[in-house]
Amino acid sequence: MSPISGGTWSSSHPAVASVNNAGLVTGLAAGTARFVFTNTSTGCSSDSSAVLTVNGTPGISLIGPGNICIGQNSQLTPTVGGTWLSLQPSIATVSNTGLITGISAGTASFRFTETSSGCQATPQQCHKCTVKTGCQCYWS
Structure with a gap:
C-alpha cells in the first residue's frame, strides 16, 4: 500500500491482517480489515477506502x-x-x-x-x- 514512508500504518483488525510501516499487508486469519495511515509530521490520518478480505485456509x-x-x-x-x-x-x-x-x-x-x-x-x-x-x- 502507499505511501511507504512518512508515517505509520495500522489495521482495523490486526488479528485478521497486519500491516508494516512500509505498507506491506499480511493476511493472518479469515475476515476483513481496513487500514489507516497516520502522517507523523501532521498527525492526520487517512482511511483506506479498500477493504481487504482474507480467505480462510481450506480444511482437508x-x-x-x-x-x-x-x-x-x-x-x-x-x-x-x-x-x-x-x-x-x-x-x-x-x-x-x-x-x-x-x-x-x-x-x-x-x-x-x-x-x-x-x-x-x-x-x-x-x-x-x-x-x-x-x-x-x-x-x-
Missing part, C-alpha cells in the same frame, strides 16, 4: 486409510471445489476428487487448492499416505 482431511499397498486406494476430502496435488506423484497419485492411488513404496504428501479463492492448504495441513510393498491379499 484423510478419511481413508493412511497406509495403503501399491495399487490400492484411499480418500481425501474435500472431493469438490478445487484441485488436489500429489507432492510425490511417483509414490502416490491423487485425482481431483481426492482419490489416492498407491504407485510405489514410500510416503506421499497431498495439497488442496480451493478454486474459488485460490487458497491452498498450508504445508502443516498437507496429508500424508504411506504406500507399502509386500502387501498380501486374503480371500475369504
Whole structure:
C-alpha cells in the first residue's frame, strides 16, 4: 500500500491482517480489515477506502486409510471445489476428487487448492499416505 514512508500504518483488525510501516499487508486469519495511515509530521490520518478480505485456509482431511499397498486406494476430502496435488506423484497419485492411488513404496504428501479463492492448504495441513510393498491379499 502507499505511501511507504512518512508515517505509520495500522489495521482495523490486526488479528485478521497486519500491516508494516512500509505498507506491506499480511493476511493472518479469515475476515476483513481496513487500514489507516497516520502522517507523523501532521498527525492526520487517512482511511483506506479498500477493504481487504482474507480467505480462510481450506480444511482437508484423510478419511481413508493412511497406509495403503501399491495399487490400492484411499480418500481425501474435500472431493469438490478445487484441485488436489500429489507432492510425490511417483509414490502416490491423487485425482481431483481426492482419490489416492498407491504407485510405489514410500510416503506421499497431498495439497488442496480451493478454486474459488485460490487458497491452498498450508504445508502443516498437507496429508500424508504411506504406500507399502509386500502387501498380501486374503480371500475369504
